Amino acid sequence: MKKIIPLLILAAVMSGACNKSTNLSEDDSAIEKKIDKLLSEMTLEEKIGQMNQYSGNSAITGPLKARPEQIEDLKKGWIGSMLNVVGATNTREMQKLVMENSRMKIPLIFGFDVIHGYKTIFPIPLGESASWDLEAIEASARVAGSETAASGVHWTFAPMVDIARDARWGRIMEGAGEDTYLGSLIAVARVKGFQGKDLKDNNTIVACAKHFAAYGAAEAGRDYNTVDISDRVLKETYLKPFKVAVDAGVGTFMNSFNELDGVPATGNGYLVNSILKKDWDFKGFVVSDWGSIGEMVNHGVAKDKYEAGNLAANAGNDMDMESNSYRDHLLQLVKDGKVSEKTIDEAVRRILRIKFKLGLFDDPYKYCNEELEKKEVMSEANLNMARDVSRKSIVLLKNNNQILPISSDVKTIAVIGPLADSKKDMLCNWTAMGDPNDAVTVLEGIKAQVSATTKVLYAKGCNIADDSVTNFAQAVNIAKQADIVILAIGEAGNMSGEAHSRGNINIPGRQEELAKELFKTGKPVVVLLMNGRPLTIPWLAANAPALLECWFLGTQSGNAIADVVFGKYNPSGKLPVSFPYSVGQIPVYYNHKNTGRPKLSDTDFYVSRFEDIPNEPVFPFGYGLSYTTFSYSDITLSDTAMGMQDTLAISVQVKNTGKFDGEEVVQLYIQDLVGSVTRPVKELKGFKKLMIKVGETQEVKFKISTSDLAFYTKDMSFKAEPGDFKAYVGTSSSDCKEKRFTLK
Numbered sequence: 001m002k003k004i005i006p007l008l009i010l011a012a013v014m015s016g017a018c019n020k021s022t023n024l025s026e027d028d029s030a031i032e033k034k035i036d037k038l039l040s041e042m043t044l045e046e047k048i049g050q051m052n053q054y055s056g057n058s059a060i061t062g063p064l065k066a067r068p069e070q071i072e073d074l075k076k077g078w079i080g081s082m083l084n085v086v087g088a089t090n091t092r093e094m095q096k097l098v099m100e101n102s103r104m105k106i107p108l109i110f111g112f113d114v115i116h117g118y119k120t121i122f123p124i125p126l127g128e129s130a131s132w133d134l135e136a137i138e139a140s141a142r143v144a145g146s147e148t149a150a151s152g153v154h155w156t157f158a159p160m161v162d163i164a165r166d167a168r169w170g171r172i173m174e175g176a177g178e179d180t181y182l183g184s185l186i187a188v189a190r191v192k193g194f195q196g197k198d199l200k201d202n203n204t205i206v207a208c209a210k211h212f213a214a215y216g217a218a219e220a221g222r223d224y225n226t227v228d229i230s231d232r233v234l235k236e237t238y239l240k241p242f243k244v245a246v247d248a249g250v251g252t253f254m255n256s257f258n259e260l261d262g263v264p265a266t267g268n269g270y271l272v273n274s275i276l277k278k279d280w281d282f283k284g285f286v287v288s289d290w291g292s293i294g295e296m297v298n299h300g301v302a303k304d305k306y307e308a309g310n311l312a313a314n315a316g317n318d319m320d321m322e323s324n325s326y327r328d329h330l331l332q333l334v335k336d337g338k339v340s341e342k343t344i345d346e347a348v349r350r351i352l353r354i355k356f357k358l359g360l361f362d363d364p365y366k367y368c369n370e371e372l373e374k375k376e377v378m379s380e381a382n383l384n385m386a387r388d389v390s391r392k393s394i395v396l397l398k399n400n401n402q403i404l405p406i407s408s409d410v411k412t413i414a415v416i417g418p419l420a421d422s423k424k425d426m427l428c429n430w431t432a433m434g435d436p437n438d439a440v441t442v443l444e445g446i447k448a449q450v451s452a453t454t455k456v457l458y459a460k461g462c463n464i465a466d467d468s469v470t471n472f473a474q475a476v477n478i479a480k481q482a483d484i485v486i487l488a489i490g491e492a493g494n495m496s497g498e499a500h501s502r503g504n505i506n507i508p509g510r511q512e513e514l515a516k517e518l519f520k521t522g523k524p525v526v527v528l529l530m531n532g533r534p535l536t537i538p539w540l541a542a543n544a545p546a547l548l549e550c551w552f553l554g555t556q557s558g559n560a561i562a563d564v565v566f567g568k569y570n571p572s573g574k575l576p577v578s579f580p581y582s583v584g585q586i587p588v589y590y591n592h593k594n595t596g597r598p599k600l601s602d603t604d605f606y607v608s609r610f611e612d613i614p615n616e617p618v619f620p621f622g623y624g625l626s627y628t629t630f631s632y633s634d635i636t637l638s639d640t641a642m643g644m645q646d647t648l649a650i651s652v653q654v655k656n657t658g659k660f661d662g663e664e665v666v667q668l669y670i671q672d673l674v675g676s677v678t679r680p681v682k683e684l685k686g687f688k689k690l691m692i693k694v695g696e697t698q699e700v701k702f703k704i705s706t707s708d709l710a711f712y713t714k715d716m717s718f719k720a721e722p723g724d725f726k727a728y729v730g731t732s733s734s735d736c737k738e739k740r741f742t743l744k
């Protein structure tokens with residue numbers, strides 16, 4: 001069976017060859033005319049109103065409503081959008097205030113952080129990215145979109161498409177990891193999933209590519225911190241996922257909190273006006289991050305919010321989330337001639353355009369349907385989808401002596417660890433309306449799948465983050481009685497996410513010591529690692545008999561983990577991010593440069609190396625095992641050379657040599673050996689996830705063209721340079737076959 005990989009499609013999208021947003025359909029032209037008319041009738045105050053976004057009362061224990069002081073502004077039509085107001089009933093009530101009282105009757109757009117599910121919570125985005133399964137990722141966003149839409153909300157502040165190479169940064173959990181190519185494909189899948197076929201459908205929502213831009217490059221991984229990177233790195237590494245999101249039709253963008261080259265992103269005209277709106281021809285609107293306009297005062301580029309509002313509006317920021325700078329100063333800024341009415345009109349046009357595309361002018365209440373809400377939210381189909389995506393996200397890191405999978409009629413299982421029966425931790429951060437009580441823990445999932453005669457023992461062993469070891473004895477005691485031990489350890493669910501940077505990214509508290517005590521019993525121990533970021537686990541990686549990276553999998557955590565533990569599902573995930581040996585290596589990523597003194601052996605001295613730690617991560621990007629084994633043939637190339645207009649076919653035979661049917665992610669990397677500027681040691685350029693039956697061999701074929709070899713050359717033009725290249729195909733970034741070819 002042959003698999004052809006459509007590399008050309010992404011390459012075209014990446015290079016900007018196709019651009020959906022430039023072609024205005026008939027529908028679009030009609031919308032523009034309607035906007036012209038509205039703009040001609042609106043007062044300046046009403047226009048500025050559209051540019052204001054406020055948060056409702058985000059009480060997490062109940063329905064989310066408007067703050068009383070906002071009611072009057074809503075009635076006057078001085079608010080264009082609300083966030084954190086959800087539910088068919090709440091949103092209808094608030095929409096009514098606008099539709100029944102305001103002069104222009106312009107519907108509100110409701111936004112909410114639906115990051116990995118609305119109420120049916122899916123794996124954290126980083127974990128889901130480990131599936132390398134674009135269909136599954138799109139389906140997950142589709143479910144999240146349908147539940148959100150059924151609950152009255154039109155807009156999610158997702159996907160976060162920030163590339164992140166620093167695991168100290170808590171928000172690494174929200175993205176797709178360290179790689180631009182994988183991250184770009186995942187960005188597109190998520191945008192398509194949220195936005196569906198047509199925003200006018202009543203189960204689709206507008207997506208938001210965030211945070212624009214380079215937020216993931218915060219110095220020391222400390223959230224909100226300074227970013228200082230070259231324009232080349234910005235364009236090559238950080239901007240591409242945003243660009244492909246535009247080409248996939250994403251409706252909105254959100255600015256980032258960080259500065260870039262001394263200019264905060266919220267007031268950065270180079271990013272927003274020049275790159276996003278002009279070069280990429282983005283037609284949607286840009287919302288600031290929470291309060292980020294006002295934060296330009298702290299950044300030290302504005303004296304006060306009047307100046308900050310001026311900077312933001314003129315940089316192309318269309319909507320102010322919660323800083324009140326536009327509400328309080330934009331009118332005066334126009335009167336003072338600092339912000340032109342044209343700029344205001346352009347911002348309002350963009351906001352109205354999305355409202356039209358959502359069909360809100362046809363029916364402002366179309367998302368407010370309590371019956372649909374009841375039917376859709378946490379439906380059986382959605383829960384099943386979450387379970388499937390969750391098990392696909394698990395990565396098998398180690399499996400000595402094929403401990404896994406275990407038989408479901410084993411006599412006694414000991415389930416141990418502070419994360420083994422903790423509902424609240426399973427959802428991690430950004431849980432939208434997710435309810436921890438709905439989450440299935442490991443203990444529950446295991447109990448649900450064992451035979452009637454299997455005894456399941458449980459002990460917590462210790463807490464996640466304190467120093468107490470008093471409960472170790474009980475854990476060791478039940479381990480001794482068991483045939484197999486399942487140990488769930490890692491971070492608490494709230495240790496990653498916004499404002500949750502960590503200086504040490506080890507397993508907190510005494511959990512590793514608990515593992516040590518359990519290993520000493522000589523019982524087979526399967527370690528389930530739960531974490532919102534890569535952790536530094538050299539000791540655990542060397543000593544755990546079996547290790548499953550489970551991230552935080554959401555509502556269906558325990559069921560999905562049990563599916564993998566008992567072999568109902570053969571793990572197929574691959575790491576979307578490197579696992580550092582220690583924080584001293586950070587940033588550590590597979591597509592680094594060679595340097596002038598690469599370390600080629602352990603005896604080299606004056607080379608790029610550390611005195612005390614290896615250069616390599618503990619687990620590299622693209623790594624992940626299966627219960628079966630795969631063997632790769634040598635690479636076959638269609639030719640040893642290709643011309644600028646040619647394509648080159650690269651193929652390998654992959655055989656399932658083990659005892660289980662299984663999926664493998666076959667990965668293609670390319671290295672440009674000599675360039676006008678230095679090039680990475682290898683870069684992902686294609687992959688294919690395929691099911692291979694026991695004993696079966698499949699041919700996997702990739703096609704590459706010149707655009708796959710292009711980069712920002714010395715003069716910053718994006719093109720391929722003639723010369724020698726290496727193609728690598730394999731099972732991870734560090735385990736590949738290779739072959740050379742030449743671009744003429």
Ligand code: NOJ
Pocket residue numbers: 113157210289290498
């Ligand atoms: C701040 C976060 O940076 C952003 O990602 C989020 O969408 C907004 N707050 C709204 O909650």
